[in-house]
Amino acid sequence: MKRALLLAPLALAACNGQQPAGNASASQGGPPPMPVYQMRAEMPAGDRLAAGRDGAALFSNRCGACHLAGGMGTNLLTKQQVAAGNPPEMGLLANRKDLNADYVKSVVRGGKMAMPRLSRVEVTDAELDAIAAWLTRAR
C-alpha cells in the first residue's frame, strides 16, 4: 500500500500530457523513442523523373527502412562486415567507401539475397542515380 502511494505521483506525471525528454520516457511508462530506421526523411518534392534529386533524403526515404541504424539490411550487412574483419559501423551503407555506383544500381534493380529488387516505380532511374552518387560521394 505504502509503495502504491509513493508511485502515484510518478504515474500522474506520466499522464499530464508533458512529453518527457529522450530515453526518460520509457522508464516513466511513456512510449520508447522511435528507432532510427522509422525516422526516415520526407520524400523530396518535385519531378521524380528529373535529374538532380536529393540523394541523401532519397536514400533515407527509399532505403532507410532497411539501411538506417537498426534496419534489417543494416543488421545483415553488419554481420557480413564483422565476419570479413571490418568494424561494425561498416554495416551502414552510408559509411561504406568500397561501393561504386554501378554496383549499387545493379543490387537495387536486381536484388541481392535477402534484399528485394526495387522497381522504377519505387525508385525512378533519376532517383537511383542520385542515391548511388550520394552513397559513393566519398570515393
Ligand code: HEC
Ligand atoms: C526491404 C529492405 C531493403 C530495402 C528497402 C533496401 N535494401 Fe539494400 N539490402 C537489404 C538487405 C537485407 C541486404 C543484404 C542482403 C544479403 O546479403 O542477404 C541489402 C544489401 C544491399 C547492398 C549490398 C551491399 C553489399 O555489401 O554487397 C546494397 C548496395 C544495397 N542494399 C543498396 C540499397 C539501396 C540503394 C536501397 C534503396 C534504393 C536499398 N538497398 C533498399 C535490404 C533492403
